[in-house]
Amino acid sequence: MNDRRVRWCGAAWTVACTALFLLPPTAVAIDWSKCPSDAGRPxxxxxxxxxxxxxxxxxxxxxxxxxxxESQYLINHPEFSSPKYSHKALVLQGQCYELQKQPAKAMAAYVQALKQFGKAxxxxxLLADLYLRQDNPAQAAKLFGATLxxxxxxSDAAxxxxxSYLALGKVQEARQATDLAERLGADVAALRRGPTSGGKGGTAAAHP
Structure with a gap:
């Protein structure tokens, strides 16, 4: 009987330790005491x-x-936000979704920001670059053009x-846009090499 209890306790301990090991890591917390007071805010x-x-x-x-x-609070409570900060909150969410490899949600956040709070x-x-990386160069070209x-x-938009034009096979337009980007100081070496160099990788990363 005692041996059976020992074996059962040992098995239970093993299961408990395994479960703890498999738990996802605790989310990183922030120090709210460092949040600036009213005098230190914009x-x-x-x-x-x-x-x-x-x-x-x-x-x-x-x-x-x-x-x-946290950013969702500003979107859900416009009385405590402003159009500027609600727009920024949606953009930040889009960047988060990109980092989480959820492009559809990222697009939705960017589109909502543009529709609800106007062009920025x-x-x-960011939306143009995401479309380009999602193999939609036609939509990307429109938005890069709007950015310009x-x-x-x-220079990044150029x-x-x-x-985008390279991906669409529009060689002349691509050459003109490449020349513009180069005049503006962008690195265009990859674009000069051929039509496959500028496409799926996109031109930007998500930034905080």
């Missing part, structure tokens, strides 16, 4: 700015779920436009 900070601060801090730590949860250069560019209309000196 002049245009809304009442819910602390949630934006928390979202960006979680993003820095690689905790995308924490970043999404960074958002147009907002800022004709955006390079993305060239890559």
């Amino acid at each position: 002049a245009d900070a809304p009442h819910g700015w602390s949630h934006w601060w928390g979202a960006t801090e979680y993003m820095k730590e690689g905790n995308c779920e924490g970043a999404i949860n 250069e960074q958002t147009l560019y 209309k907002m800022n004709p000196k955006n 390079r993305g436009l060239a890559a």
Whole structure:
């Protein structure tokens, strides 16, 4: 009887240890005591700015779920946010979803930001780059073009436009966009090598 109990306890301990080992790592926490007081916040900070601060801090730590949860507060409570910060919250969510390899959710966040709060250069560019990496160069070209209309000196957008045209087989347009990107200071060596060099890899990464 005692041997049986020993064997049972040993097996139970093994199962418990295995379960603990298989648990996902604890999400990285942030130090809320470092959140700036009202005096240290931007002049245009809304009442819910602390949630934006928390979202960006979680993003820095690689905790995308924490970043999404905090930024969602600004979207769900417009009375404590502003159009500027709600737009930024959606863009941050899109970048988080990209890091989590959920492109459909990332696209939805960028599109919502543009539809709800108007065009913004960074958002147009991020969405264009994502379309390019998702093998939709036609839509990417439109959005890179829209980005350049907002800022004709955006060298990354010019390079993305060239890559989109290459993927579409529009050689002359690609050459013109490549020349523009080069004049603006972009590295166009990959684009000069041929039509397969600018496509699926995209032109940007998600940034916090």
